[in-house]
Structures are given as C-alpha cells and as structure tokens.
Amino acid sequence: MKKYDITSCISYPEEGAMGKTGSWRVFRPTLDIKKCVKCLRCWIFCPEGSIKRNKDDTVEINYDYCKGCGVCANVCKVKAITMKRENEKK
C-alpha cells in the first residue's frame, strides 16, 4: 500500500485495528455444517464480516474477531448456528 511521506493525521487500513474483538464474546456461535444449506444469510448479515465465505459458498466463523452478537444464529433459517456460552464445554 502507498504510504504518504507527510506529517498529518493519515490512518492506514488494518485488520484488528481495535485488537482481537473475539475477546468481547460472551456467547459463541457454533456452526453445524451438516445442516447448512449455503444460503449466505449469516455471511451478509454478520455486522463484523466474521463469517468467511469459502469458494464453494460454505461458511466458517472467524473467532478472532466475532463479537458474539448472535445475529447469524438468528437469521439462519435452518438453525445451523447455535449460540453457546463461552465457558461451556464445546
């Protein structure tokens, strides 16, 4: 990326600008890939963009940044995602 050699308040794009926001989570979305029908609703609605869309349109959750809001579980029509308390046995 082009950086500018001037003294000014220019910020540059960076993933994890506020750190690993996965640490905010109280509930953890868990995906049952067998139930998933690849509708991509969780992918487009995740406010964080933490649902990874693979080439074949299967999805994966990025726990480094997922904030645990539960939107994905709520929009999944086949209930392939469930929210579990972080400290529960996985």
Add this chain to the structure above:
Amino acid sequence: MALKDFPREEYVLQGNAACAGCPATMALRTVLKALGKKTVMVVPACCTAVIQSLYPTCSFDIPVMNIAFEACAAGASGIRAALDQQGKHDHTVLSWAGDGGTYDIGLQALSGALERQTNFIYICYNNQIYSNTGIQRSGATPKGAWTTTTVGGKQEFRKDMSEIIRAHHLPYAAQASASRPLDLFEKVKKAKDIKGPRYIEILAPCPPGWRFGMEKTVEMGDLAIDTGAYALFESIDDNVVFNGKSKLILEEKIKPKPIEEWIKNQGRFKHLFYPKRDEKCLAEIQEHYDQMWDRYRKEYL
C-alpha cells in the same frame, strides 16, 4: 440477483470498534460491496467515525475523509471537485452520515450540495438517535421513544426527511433497510450508475440505542417495515415507486401489523407499557403512521 451474486470483497475490516450487532457496519458492508474499490468516503462525527478505529489505523479499506459534524456534504463536494480535476470521473464520492448529521446539523450543507447538483451519493444510516454521544434525541427519533434527552418519551413526531430531500428534485432518492441487503444492494447499484446528487436513507436499528438484544438487529428492521413504521421506496426523477412489503401496504393488498408489534420489543418504548399502558400515546403513534400511509396513497398511488 441473489446473495450468491454479491461481490466477495470486504471493505469493512474485522476487529473494528462497532458494537456487537451494529446495523451501521451491517449496512456499510453491503453498500461498499455495491460501490466497489473506486469509492471515496466522507464521514462526519457519528458512530462510524468511531467504528473506523484509532489513529494510525483505519477499519475501512477505501480512502476516508473525516470532517466536522455539519459539513459532510460540503466535504463531499470538495472531494468531487478534486477528483474531477484529476480526471477521476469514475470514482464515486460517498457521504456516510448518521441521522443527527443529516436530519439536523448537516441539513444545510446537504441541501446546498443537492441544489448545486453535486455528483455524489449521500447515505444517511438512520438509527433514529445521536448514538455516538450516548443516545440523545434527533429529528429522526419517533414519538414516544426514550432517549437521554427525552426521559419521559419524545413528545414530537419525527421529521419526514425524504420529503425534504425530494423537494430538491434530484435524480435518485430511496429508502432502504439494513435488514434487506438485496434491496439495499440493488438501490445502491442503481444510484451508482446515475449522475448527479443521489440520496439513500437506510433504517439502522441500533441495539444499545433502541434497547433490544443485539441478536435482533435484522428482526427490528423487518418489523419496522411490516408494521408500516418505515417504508421502502425509490424516487427516480420524481417518480416514486414503493417496493417489497411497502408496495403491498401502499396498495392495501396487505394490512400492516399493528405498530405495537414493533415498539413493544424495544426498551426505549417500555414506559408506554409498564407499569401501565399509555393508551393515549399508543393510539397517537398508531394514528400517526396510519396518516402517513394515507398521505403516501394520496400522493404516490
């Protein structure tokens, strides 16, 4: 068009400062997918200026200029002029502001840019409050809603911003919702290919501001449409076309759900139900939306 056809590129980076369940990042992801890399964004004081995160990092993977609260559209006019000077006519200039920065403090700069026919897209993500500073009332806050400056519930009805915008007779204006990404994507795409000033408002149900569980952002947006609290439409060269469920409500093919179905799920209206139902206020709110639809029917059917 289906979700499968959405571009895979992400311009809103993970690990940003947005609250969990944020409607602003939810909508912005879709908007930037529709606009693509050749976009310059202008962001005034609002949640998004915080979501961007702290110097020297930025959570958006496109150029962003931050500007004073009242100056979003003025800043966009300047960026447009600079890009045109460089021959970059194919770059989109996107103003992205909250409802406080649009309905209230940024209104004169916005009106000026629309009147000057500035070639840009102005998007207001409407969370119906000044949320960045801790939930104060705005001109977009609906009647009855609690905010920190309307502790007993707001007395006044919200301002009809889209009508003010439409009075500028601009080539494109629309209302969309964060809960309807397909519709939002198509509206932004359409706006992108039009020259001149374009305005889109996106309903943005805000969990901490409206006091609902953060998993319900999409539900709250859909319920606003189903109850007729919010309408989806486009205005192209002054022709207004309603779409989705709003079209069916307009044509009276379906009845909107009672407004209570939307407000009873939001803590900001709790005082209308507990400890005792405020029948008078509830009736006034329902009547307000009924009248809004009557007016829509008179004007646009």
